Amino acid sequence: MPFIKEILNYDSLSIVGLEKNVGKTECLNYILCRLPLQEKRVAVTSIGIDGENKDQVTSTKKPEIFLREGMYFSTAESHYKERRLVSELVEITNERSSLGRIVTAKVSVGGKALISGPSSGVSLRRWVAGMEKFGIDLTIIDGAISRLSSASPAISKAMILSTGAAFSSNIQTLVQKTKFVVEMIGLPKLEDVTRDALCDIESGVWGVDNDDNIIDFGLTSALAISSLKVDITKGMRIIYTVGALTDKLLKLVSDSKNIRNVTLVVKDFTKIFVSETAYRVFCSRGGKIMVLQKSKLIAVCVNPTAPNGYVLDSDILCGKLEEALKLPVYDIVKNKYDI
Amino acid sequence: MTFKSALEIDCGLRYMYETLEVISPCGRKMLLGSEMMTGKREIDYYYSKLNEIYYRDCTRIANKLMCLKDIQNTLSRLAGGAVLDDIELFEVKYLAIVSSEVLLLLEELRIKSVRLPVLEEVVKILDPDGLNIPSFYVYDTYHPELKEIRRQMRLLQGAGEELPKEKREELAVLLQRNADIELEVRCGLSQTLRKFAADLTLSLRNLSFLDILIAKAEQMKRLGLCFPAVTEDGETFYNGMFNPAVKEIVVKQGREYMPVDISFEREPVTIIGANMGGKSVALKCLALNQLLVQFGFGVAAHDCCVNLVEEVALCIGDEQSIVKGVSSFAGEMLAVDAVIRKIREGKAILALIDEPARTTNPVEGTALVEGLLEVIGKVRGGFVLTTHYNIGNESVKRYRVKGLRDGVMDYTLEVTQCGDVPHEAIAIAESLGIDPKWIECTKRNLNN
Numbered sequence A: 001m002p003f004i005k006e007i008l009n010y011d012s013l014s015i016v017g018l019e020k021n022v023g024k025t026e027c028l029n030y031i032l033c034r035l036p037l038q039e040k041r042v043a044v045t046s047i048g049i050d051g052e053n054k055d056q057v058t059s060t061k062k063p064e065i066f067l068r069e070g071m072y073f074s075t076a077e078s079h080y081k082e083r084r085l086v087s088e089l090v091e092i093t094n095e096r097s098s099l100g101r102i103v104t105a106k107v108s109v110g111g112k113a114l115i116s117g118p119s120s121g122v123s124l125r126r127w128v129a130g131m132e133k134f135g136i137d138l139t140i141i142d143g144a145i146s147r148l149s150s151a152s153p154a155i156s157k158a159m160i161l162s163t164g165a166a167f168s169s170n171i172q173t174l175v176q177k178t179k180f181v182v183e184m185i186g187l188p189k190l191e192d193v194t195r196d197a198l199c200d201i202e203s204g205v206w207g208v209d210n211d212d213n214i215i216d217f218g219l220t221s222a223l224a225i226s227s228l229k230v231d232i233t234k235g236m237r238i239i240y241t242v243g244a245l246t247d248k249l250l251k252l253v254s255d256s257k258n259i260r261n262v263t264l265v266v267k268d269f270t271k272i273f274v275s276e277t278a279y280r281v282f283c284s285r286g287g288k289i290m291v292l293q294k295s296k297l298i299a300v301c302v303n304p305t306a307p308n309g310y311v312l313d314s315d316i317l318c319g320k321l322e323e324a325l326k327l328p329v330y331d332i333v334k335n336k337y338d339i
Numbered sequence B: 001m002t003f004k005s006a007l008e009i010d011c012g013l014r015y016m017y018e019t020l021e022v023i024s025p026c027g028r029k030m031l032l033g034s035e036m037m038t039g040k041r042e043i044d045y046y047y048s049k050l051n052e053i054y055y056r057d058c059t060r061i062a063n064k065l066m067c068l069k070d071i072q073n074t075l076s077r078l079a080g081g082a083v084l085d086d087i088e089l090f091e092v093k094y095l096a097i098v099s100s101e102v103l104l105l106l107e108e109l110r111i112k113s114v115r116l117p118v119l120e121e122v123v124k125i126l127d128p129d130g131l132n133i134p135s136f137y138v139y140d141t142y143h144p145e146l147k148e149i150r151r152q153m154r155l156l157q158g159a160g161e162e163l164p165k166e167k168r169e170e171l172a173v174l175l176q177r178n179a180d181i182e183l184e185v186r187c188g189l190s191q192t193l194r195k196f197a198a199d200l201t202l203s204l205r206n207l208s209f210l211d212i213l214i215a216k217a218e219q220m221k222r223l224g225l226c227f228p229a230v231t232e233d234g235e236t237f238y239n240g241m242f243n244p245a246v247k248e249i250v251v252k253q254g255r256e257y258m259p260v261d262i263s264f265e266r267e268p269v270t271i272i273g274a275n276m277g278g279k280s281v282a283l284k285c286l287a288l289n290q291l292l293v294q295f296g297f298g299v300a301a302h303d304c305c306v307n308l309v310e311e312v313a314l315c316i317g318d319e320q321s322i323v324k325g326v327s328s329f330a331g332e333m334l335a336v337d338a339v340i341r342k343i344r345e346g347k348a349i350l351a352l353i354d355e356p357a358r359t360t361n362p363v364e365g366t367a368l369v370e371g372l373l374e375v376i377g378k379v380r381g382g383f384v385l386t387t388h389y390n391i392g393n394e395s396v397k398r399y400r401v402k403g404l405r406d407g408v409m410d411y412t413l414e415v416t417q418c419g420d421v422p423h424e425a426i427a428i429a430e431s432l433g434i435d436p437k438w439i440e441c442t443k444r445n446l447n448n
Helices: A024-034 A121-134 A171-185 A195-200 A222-227 A247-254 A276-284 A314-325 B013-018 B025-033 B040-054 B059-065 B072-079 B086-108 B120-126 B146-157 B165-194 B197-223 B244-252 B279-294 B328-344 B362-376 B425-431 B436-447
Strands: A012-017 A042-046 A048-050 A065-067 A072-076 A084-097 A100-113 A115-117 A138-142 A158-164 A205-209 A214-219 A236-241 A263-266 A288-291 A296-303 B229-231 B236-241 B260-264 B269-272 B303-307 B311-315 B349-354 B382-386 B397-405 B408-415
Touching (some): A024 A296, A072 A084, A072 A115, A072 A121, A084 A121, A084 B086, A100 A121, A100 B146, A121 A138, A171 A296, A222 A247, B013 B244, B040 B197, B040 B229, B059 B086, B059 B197, B072 B165, B072 B197, B086 B120, B086 B197, B120 B165, B146 B165, B236 B279, B260 B279, B260 B408, B269 B279, B279 B303, B279 B311, B279 B349, B311 B328, B328 B362
Parallel strands (some): A042 A072, A158 A296, A236 A263, B229 B303, B269 B382, B269 B397
Antiparallel strands (some): A048 A115, B236 B303, B397 B408
């Protein structure tokens, strides 16, 4: 049973997919069916709708979420009423989604259910914190498509990435695109005297000069970078953007003479919205990006089948990905690992 | 007037609302929808309740009330004979548990002003196994078949592996049977609980009320508010009156806030004094405190006696409206006119008017204010205006802001007989650091 043991070392896990239909739900079910519940008390929720019979966008068949006896789950009240399991309602939370209030229940007889939990980063964080009162050892968040935010280390400490033919049906492109995301997840953590001070900053773009002074560039976000009249990298050893890191800011640092002496810092990898090309140019000129908080990527799961019927060779795909990522890669559906 | 509509009056009531720590959403809803009290008996009774809470340590009750949810819709559905779903039954059970726990605390603290119905029976119905935990589902004990059906479901489900077709079908039948029985049980529970709907509604209302009282008592201690004496058709007086919102700003700036004393009966009151002397703040304080009293809050004064009114009218700002096509002068005249009409109708109204006719020439302005005071005469509620004009009327009570003393503003009010307004505008402008040439020219012109 690959990577289940490793999950047990963490108290929060998120599962994110790089595209719809990359087997994220399969992956979640794989984990949920194998977690040793006698050792760990587990709570599950999802960002957005999950566990539906059919994909809401592509109308393809989707596996449902199977919840085992003893597990806790949080979902919108309208979905709670449609559950196909027996569960004990333990809380009506103060969180709301478009489908109503979010309720939490404990499963008494296992079965399938629709899970649609809190949808914002802040409410997810509150959800994770709120699970403490039920003595939860492990919280699992099922992320939505292209919503890497649930994998932010501010919310969950470990993550599992799903990728597959739906993301790209060309093995080479798929490997390359996935590798870029994994590279971002693996960016080194900043170890610096100013780290704690930077963590406390809530918005804007900031710099740290050679004397460790923290300087506010007076920008509300990296998006306002074009209004700058001066070279912000001058005399700086760190440029920190609290919000999104965009191509514009990356290019600004790329084009600066000071690129080799300055480190670009972001809160975590979910704040990086740069294209691979811009990143490669930046790196080739000697630039480096670091993060304040880092997630642990436990494994990568693949689904070689795309919703349009295109099927990649599972073994070749896994092999190529493993080689490129230097990480274990699993095709859970094909290999049907034992429970 | 409801509390929600009173919040529109720009006198600092919103600050009081925002700093009032009502925990539960239903408490807030109740407060916003509450009507202004106008009778002495009603208000005295209200304050006797607040007084009881004020002298008790209600922290533990407040902690319990944190979990209170607004389930009025569920209770209405229950009373109307609807079949409640799992979530609604959970809500009912939760309310019954919170209510029972608070009831015990009320008894322990000997609080008598808020009464809660006994809901033990409701808890018992929704907790058939006596587990005493705030959670709910259709327990096995509710129906003889449930336990066995669920046992079979468990056996079939296993750990979630893919099932063969015949087992899936078998499971579907069990799931359906389970759902049918659950519905049957919920029908029965809803019917049994229906007779408690009134008690549950009463409990929700009184818990919300308790939440409001605890928040008001806590606010009184935090902001240094007092219990008022109230009168119908008597004198209003405030000793050490202040405006909490303004006080907070002043204290934050490291300055001292000066409370004021004021009293009036049926005679109109005028307040004269220097610019920036706190005349408008005094008017706002009067409006705020009148509303605080009549909505049962602690009052922002050292001590006070307040004459009850049916309405508070505060005409403070620029009433001009581009949308309505009304200039500032016209807007003000219309607003004051509305007040006069209400007074004429015999309504007990506290009218507070800041510098009426200030936007027109001083000759006519003075005449307009004098005319206003004359036409108003004696009023049932109270009539206070501030002005910079020399008003000659006789039957008014005059206050004056003490004003600049050695360059420092003394905001306190003193009763004065003469209507001459102080001439401190230039000195104040100077203290603001206004262009010296302008000041110099002004002084020269004045001397000529």
